[in-house]
Amino acid sequence: MQYNKVFIAIASLNLPSLVNFYSLLLQQEPKNLIPSVYAEFKLPSLQLSIFRPRATHEGEFASSGKSPLSLCIEVNNLEEVISQLTSLGYPFSQEIYLTSSVQEIYAYDPDNNRLILYEQKE
Numbered sequence: 001m002q003y004n005k006v007f008i009a010i011a012s013l014n015l016p017s018l019v020n021f022y023s024l025l026l027q028q029e030p031k032n033l034i035p036s037v038y039a040e041f042k043l044p045s046l047q048l049s050i051f052r053p054r055a056t057h058e059g060e061f062a063s064s065g066k067s068p069l070s071l072c073i074e075v076n077n078l079e080e081v082i083s084q085l086t087s088l089g090y091p092f093s094q095e096i097y098l099t100s101s102v103q104e105i106y107a108y109d110p111d112n113n114r115l116i117l118y119e120q121k122e
Contacts, residue, residue, distance in 0.1 A: 007047035008071065010113060011061040015039070015052045017110040022048065024088055025109075070106075070114045078103055078119040092117075 012018045019039040023029055030039035041048045048071070053061050075081045078096065085092045085107055092107035104118035 005047070007049055009049040009051060010071075010109075010111070011053045012050055012111050013052065013058060013061070014111055015050060018050050021088070021090065021109050022050065025084070067113055070116045072116045072118065075117055075119055078105065078117065081105075081117050 010018065015036055019030060019033070022039075022041060026041055026043065028041065031042045032038070032040035037052055039050045041050075082092065082105065090107060090109070093105045095105075097104050097106075102118040102120055104116055107115045107117060109115065
C-alpha cells in the first residue's frame with residue numbers, strides 16, 4: 001500500500017463546542033474552517049479534522065457508549081496540561097498513571113472522546 005497522507009477525523013453533531021475545545025486545548029485556530037460543517041487543525045505530526053456528518057448519516061455516528069479510539073498527545077509538561085484542563089472545565093482522570101516510560105492522564109472532549117495526554121519520563 002502506498003499512501004500520501006493519514007489523518008484522524010472526528011464526527012460531531014456538536015461541532016462548534018468541539019472546535020472550541022480543540023482550539024483552546026491545542027492553542028490554535030483551525031487552519032481550515034467551514035462554520036458548523038468542518039474544521040481542520042494541522043499539528044506537527046498529525047492532521048485532526050472535525051466534521052458534522054450529513055443528516056442521512058447522523059445515525060452512524062450517534063453513540064451512547066465510549067469509543068475505543070483515543071487521541072494520544074505527547075506534552076512537554078503534564079502538570080501544565082492538568083492546570084489548563086481544570087481552567088477549561090473539562091473532566092480528566094484525577095490519577096496520574098505511571099508506566100515504565102511515561103506518565104499520563106485521561107481526559108474527555110465535549111463529545112466524550114478519550115484523550116490520552118502523556119509526558120515522557122526522563
